[in-house]
Amino acid sequence: MSYEKAPKEPRKRARIIRWAVLAVVLVAITVIGYLHQTAVTGKPAGVDALCPFGGLETAFSLITSGYLLKRVALSGVILLVAVVAVAIVFRRSFCGQICPLGFIQEMFGGLGRRVFRRRLELPAWLDRPARYLKYVVLVVFIYLTWTAADLVIRPYDPWVAYMHLTSAEVFAEFGIGLGVLAAAVVGSFVYDRFFCKYLCPMGATLGLLSKFSIFKVRRTESTCIDCKACDAACPVNLKVSEVETVESPECINCNECVNACPVKDTLAVSTSKGKRLSALATTGAVVAIFAIVVGAATVTGDFQWKAASLADEIKSGQGLGEGTGASDAPMTGDFDVSLIKGRTTLAEVSEATGIPASLFEQVLGVPTSEQGTPMKDIKDAYGFSPEDVRTIVELYRTDPAAAEAYVPLGEAGE
16 A cells, blocks of 8 residues: 655754754843843843743742742743643643753754664663653652742752853852753763653643643554654654554654654644644744743733842842832841842942942942942952852841941852
């Protein structure tokens, strides 16, 4: 029996467009991360404001008290809404069509296949139980975050570490996350999408939601020639050729299997009632959903593209203790000095706390003309550390004279 071949050009085009979308997202978010660490003015929002998992982390606090966790912005919740909307329609398409960390792994996986000349797999006895680790990670960190009302996963998060690669904080605060990032990259070189398969809590969340998705990859058994091209193409090592409908929560809906199938209409993204979309149309729909959600939130002013200053965080309530509301008053007793980081400027601290710039010039020796520069760029020249500034703030709220007499400890104070 002869079968109609699937045209190569549309399949090739769909793969190129998917990779182009992933590349654009990775480049854009990398530039944002770099500028967040280096820009003096017009600093874009940081990773905590641009991560959909942050929306899940702050969900309990938002629902029960109406407040976001420290560092998390409303834009994180908006991104979570976009990701969930995509998942309901197209399963884990965020992982396969948008996620920059997934794309980094996929690039290294491609390099690994060139070296090993095939896609390697862990032995089944190890692979199957290891896939459940990401659900353990999800439950543990969500439980700890919701009970502690803090971003517990932050020091361990490889994506947070990636977004701080140009910062001195990456080793001091995100050393473990950097190690996880390295493991994800090296692991993906050998076993494609290593972090996605075994450790990603966002992937675990979307895997659970994927059971309710409208569109799934479906196989027409009567026209399948059992060439196994779909199995070889799958970055998460699913046996697509053995099922009629890909129900596995591991499927990231990258549609590489669909694009690899040489027989027309044998593999397709479709609904249970037979409504089909091409792989290219699926990518377009996923991008459109994200663009609509993020675009609408940007127009209404709810999406945070610019980093908030310390003063902004105090006014929004994020720089205050738990259970407090917004405040226009500087230097409240609940001000959270942990928000003062190396990237913070002394001018921001002065504005947020009411401490005069002259005091910082007197105690730290930094002239007012340089107090608009991030502390990490001037601390070595003047022999102080961000911890010194935190101590000065703590002293000033109770005893301004003690703050004026403070002697900086420099790096020893870190």
